[in-house]
Amino acid sequence: MPNCNLSLQIIPNVEDERLYSVVDKVIEYISSCNVRYEVGPMETTMEGELSELLKIVEKSQEICINEGAGRVISIVKIDYKKDGVTIDEKIKKYR
Template structure:
């Protein structure tokens, strides 16, 4: 894949009863925070931004973390936007709505 900037969103939906789902989500967000990749946490998902390989690594790291920490079941909703001839950023799409 190219080295342009892409953006993606990831939403983790724990399907568990062992603890409050927000606890699993908070730990998944901590994995993203520790990655060094640009991110923005929202109410329903977290937007990631960076090179394709870096973004995909973080998505993989989140799922691997949940697996190795013993989360018994979860849904990972992922959306990825890629532009084949240049960068695509979240700000490009949302700045016009910020006050």
């Protein structure tokens, strides 16, 4: 399966002062997964095979729960096309 882009905005229901530290744990996990990713101010975009990226989303939610979140809201956007899609083709002209 060709690469796709998946953007994940994860919102753990934790105390305000813990929000960034929990999100940081999710980003640390994504970093360990050997997929290309870019952190933005509202979401993290990853590049890879869809099935692998969806597993990352699932584990990211588990991380939030394990960190004490009573609930986790995840907003996922997927860009997929037959021949694959890359982060570079979308943002290269802006860098």
